[in-house]
Amino acid sequence: MTYCLGILLRDGLVLISDTRTNAGIDNISIYRKMHVLADTPDRLILCMSAGNLSVTQNVLGQLAEGQPPLMADDPPRRIEDMPSMFRAAQLVGEAVMIAGRELKPALAAAGVPSGISLLIGGRIGGGPLALFLVYDAGNFIECGRDTPFLQIGATAYGKPILDRALAYDSPLDEAVKVGLLSFDSTIRSDLSVGLPFDMVVMPADPALPVVRRRLESDDAYFQELSARWSQLLNESRTAVPDPPFLAEAGISPRA
Amino acid sequence: MTYCLGILLRDGLVLISDTRTNAGIDNISIYRKMHVLADTPDRLILCMSAGNLSVTQNVLGQLAEGQPPLMADDPPRRIEDMPSMFRAAQLVGEAVMIAGRELKPALAAAGVPSGISLLIGGRIGGGPLALFLVYDAGNFIECGRDTPFLQIGATAYGKPILDRALAYDSPLDEAVKVGLLSFDSTIRSDLSVGLPFDMVVMPADPALPVVRRRLESDDAYFQELSARWSQLLNESRTAVPDPPFLAEAGISPRA
Numbered sequence: 001m002t003y004c005l006g007i008l009l010r011d012g013l014v015l016i017s018d019t020r021t022n023a024g025i026d027n028i029s030i031y032r033k034m035h036v037l038a039d040t041p042d043r044l045i046l047c048m049s050a051g052n053l054s055v056t057q058n059v060l061g062q063l064a065e066g067q068p069p070l071m072a073d074d075p076p077r078r079i080e081d082m083p084s085m086f087r088a089a090q091l092v093g094e095a096v097m098i099a100g101r102e103l104k105p106a107l108a109a110a111g112v113p114s115g116i117s118l119l120i121g122g123r124i125g126g127g128p129l130a131l132f133l134v135y136d137a138g139n140f141i142e143c144g145r146d147t148p149f150l151q152i153g154a155t156a157y158g159k160p161i162l163d164r165a166l167a168y169d170s171p172l173d174e175a176v177k178v179g180l181l182s183f184d185s186t187i188r189s190d191l192s193v194g195l196p197f198d199m200v201v202m203p204a205d206p207a208l209p210v211v212r213r214r215l216e217s218d219d220a221y222f223q224e225l226s227a228r229w230s231q232l233l234n235e236s237r238t239a240v241p242d243p244p245f246l247a248e249a250g251i252s253p254r255a
Numbered sequence: 256m257t258y259c260l261g262i263l264l265r266d267g268l269v270l271i272s273d274t275r276t277n278a279g280i281d282n283i284s285i286y287r288k289m290h291v292l293a294d295t296p297d298r299l300i301l302c303m304s305a306g307n308l309s310v311t312q313n314v315l316g317q318l319a320e321g322q323p324p325l326m327a328d329d330p331p332r333r334i335e336d337m338p339s340m341f342r343a344a345q346l347v348g349e350a351v352m353i354a355g356r357e358l359k360p361a362l363a364a365a366g367v368p369s370g371i372s373l374l375i376g377g378r379i380g381g382g383p384l385a386l387f388l389v390y391d392a393g394n395f396i397e398c399g400r401d402t403p404f405l406q407i408g409a410t411a412y413g414k415p416i417l418d419r420a421l422a423y424d425s426p427l428d429e430a431v432k433v434g435l436l437s438f439d440s441t442i443r444s445d446l447s448v449g450l451p452f453d454m455v456v457m458p459a460d461p462a463l464p465v466v467r468r469r470l471e472s473d474d475a476y477f478q479e480l481s482a483r484w485s486q487l488l489n490e491s492r493t494a495v496p497d498p499p500f501l502a503e504a505g506i507s508p509r510a
Contacts, residue, residue: 156411160440164485165492173508176498185415203506211504221498228495230419236487237420240480242428243435249466251458253428 001192002033002153004048005162005179006119008131008143011172012203015121016179017048018153018187020194034198035060037088038079043124044210045079045088046200050153051116051136052107058099059092059116067094085130089120089140097138117152122202129204157189158182176201177225180215184226195222256447257288257408259303260417260434261374263386263398266427267458270376271434272303273408273442275449289453290315292343293334298379299465300334300343301455305408306371306391307362310354314371317350340385344375344395352393372407377457384459412444413437431456432480435470439481450477 004017021031031053038045047063049056066076075081082088096116107114118134131143133150143150145168151159158181165178176199186193196219201211215222242253259272276286286308293300302318304311321331330336337343351371362369373389386398388405398405400423406414413436420433431454441448451474456466470477497508 154411156409156444157415159444160412160415161488161492163444164488171508172506173497173501176500177495178492180498181492181495189411189414189418199500201501201504201506208506209504211500211506213500221496221500225495225498229491232491232494233416233419233488236484236491237416237433237436239487240432240436240483241476243431243476243480245431245454245466245468245476246428246456249464251427251456251463251466253426 001190002050003155003158003183003186003190003193004033004050004119004152005149005158005182006048006121006131006133006143006151007149007162007166007175007179008121008129009148009166009172009175010169010204011175012201012205013121013123013129013131014172014175014179015046015048015119015200016183017198018183018193019196019198020192021053022192030196032198034200037063037092037120038122040080043080043122044202045085045120045122045124047092048119048121048152049116050118052112052114055099055103055107055114055116056118058103059095059118062095062098063092067091082124084127085120085122085124085132086142088122088124089130089132089134089142092118092120092132093134093138093140095138096134096136100136100138119150119152121200123206126206129202154186154190154193158186161185172201172203180222180225181229184222184229195219197222256445257305258410258413258438258441258445258448259288259305259374259407260404260413260437261303261376261386261388261398261406262404262417262421262430262434263376263384264403264421264427264430265424265459266430267456267460268376268378268384268386269427269430269434270301270303270374270455270457271438272453273438273448274451274453275447276308277447285451287453289455292318292347292375293377295335298335298377299457300340300375300377300379302347303374303376303407304371305373307367307369310358310362310369310371311373313354313358314347314350314373317353318347322346322349337379339382340375340377340379340387341397343377343379344385344387344389344397347373347375347387348389348393348395350393351389351391355391355393374405374407376455378461381461384457409441409445409448413441416440427456427458435477435480436484439477439484450474452477
C-alpha cells in the first residue's frame, strides 16, 4: 500500500508521500513515490503514485518519452511543453489510459490488481498552483477550496485529522504539521505505510524557495511530533469526561 | 456502510454499532445492526452486522428458526442450546455459509455486493465473555488480549485511536469512552455512518448489571464528548511544535 497526500492552500502546495512498497507482506522495499515530471525554469510539476508499480512506471516512462504527436511531423507531446496544469493533467490521464489498455488484460488474467492513482501538483509559469487526482481510468479531478486536500492509497486512517484541521486559509507550516500528523496516524495503524517520507512544499509566492526534503526514519522533528502528539492525545483522552452510563447502572469504576 | 466495534477487556465486553443503512446515497435509513441472538437466564449473546442487509436478515432468520438437526428426529439447532460461545459462533458461521450459497449467485449476476461480516459477543452460563468476528465465508476469528477489539464496516477512520488507547486491562468506562471517540472520528469522515448508536456493556463480573443503551442523535454525553474532544485536539495540534523546514528555507510564517 501507499499513502500520498496533497494539500493546496492560499499560501501554497504541500505534497507528502511515503516510500513503502510491498509485493506481499514478506517483500517490502523502499520506492520513491514522489516523481518529478518537469523541473525547468518556467515550471515544477510533481507526481505522487499509488497502486501497481509496473503500471505506474509504464505511465512515467511514457511521460518521459513524450506522447506521440497528433500530427505526423510534430514533436512528441511532453509535460515540459504543456501550456497549463490542466493540459499537463490531461497528458498524464492519456498515459494512464494507454498503460491500462496495454497492461490490464494480462494483469487481470493473472489475477494481479492493476489499479493506480496519481496526484499531480505544481505550477507553470506565473500561473496558480494546482493539484489534480488522476484516477485509474485516466479521468481526473482538481482540488478545490472547500476540501483543500486530496489523498491516494491508504487514505482513511489519516483523513479525520485533515477533515478537522485543514482550511484553505490555514498557514503553510500548519498544513505541513497537520499533514505529518495524518501520516503519523496512518503508519501506526497500517504496516504497509512507512518512513522515510518525501516532502515538497511550494509557496504560493513564486519569489519564495521550494522546499524539498526526505524525512528519514530518524528525522528529529517527526520523532518529536509523533511523541508529543501521542502524549497530548493521551492527556486529551483523560480530560474528556467519563461516560455516565456505567455509574448510572451502579457499576463503579475499578479502584 | 456501517461501523460496528467490539471491545473485550479483562473487565468486560463493550459492543457499539451505528444504525445508518443506505441503498445509494439518496436512500438512507435507520436500521438496527445490534441484534439479540439469545437472551435467557443462562446466556446473553449479541450479533452486530455489516454488509448486505438481505443476506444479514437471511442469516438472522435462519438462526431464529434454528438450523436443521444433524439427526432426523432431533430438534433444530439453536443458539439457545449451544454449549459454548465457540459453538454459537460456529452455528452463526454455518448460517452465513448457507445464506451465501442461497443468495450469492443471483446477487453476483445482478452486480450487487453481497458480502457481510458479523461480530458475535456475549457469554454462556458462568463461562468467560467472548467476542468473534465471522467473515463472509462463514469462517471466524476470536478477539485476543494483544489487540482487544474487533471492527466491521468502515473500520479505518476510527482505528488509530483504538490502536493508541486500548489495552486488555483498560477500565471499562475508559473503553466506552475510547469506543465512542472512535465513532466520533468515523462519523466526521464517513457520511455513511451515523447516530443513533446502539451500545451494550457486559461487565466481566456476572453479578453486575448489563447496560443496554441507544445513544440518540441528541445524546448529551456524546455531544459533550464530541465537542470537548474537538477542542482538545485543536489545542493539542497547536501545542505540537511547528516544523522547522520552512523557516530553515527562509520562509517565514504568515504574520
